[in-house]
Amino acid sequence: MRIDKYLANMNVDSRKEVHQLIKKGVVAVNGKTVKTLKEKINENDVVTVNGEEIAYQKYHYFLLNKPKGVLSATEDRSQKTVISLLDPQDRYQGIVPVGRLDKDTTGLLLLTNDGQLNHELVAPNKHVAKVYRAEIAGVADEETAKAFASGMMLGDGTKLKPAKLKILKQDRENATSEIEIEISEGKYHQIKRMFGAVGMKVTALDRLSMGNLHLPSDLKRGKYVELSLDEIKNIK
């Protein structure tokens, strides 16, 4: 890889600023000052800027607060995808969303180019807990909680694992509720179908956490933060 691309990829600075750093002579590879922007390096080379080592980071982890109206996909012919919310320099090769949130679902979505971690989080036998807050058209009550806790059967015969339902607000007059739900699998439209099975409708759905990873309260919709390996390591 070219040294200027490497430094930009490691988020040292933009490609343009990196060119300035190289021209200033503050970039070195294995102790030798870099003279040309076209110099090539490999993973084992030690790169420094002003004497500070810029270690190679192969995998990147971004925690996005997904807004409504964006697809959890890498590309789409006509619709905006979550990848388009990343700054161009963060669109590393192989970056994909970890699992899917529906187009109208908001909240925590992890994006990474670490295929192994992705697999460990979404594989059906891994049971990573996911917590959502939802607004419901219908009165969710203890009966609903019991039905969810027992591992319900969906209309198409899909048997679900037990889910925990916490009722935050009930408005009997307007027949609406606010709830928190914890599920440990990620079946297609799972939460919407669970409420559908008990005659209710999800009108808003927001993911709050996945494993030990929580949506930071100060992270605005459509914004994201990069997580360190330490932060991601304990997610399961």
Ligand code: URA
């Ligand atoms: N369940 C759903 O129905 N939709 C989501 O986006 C996530 C879980």
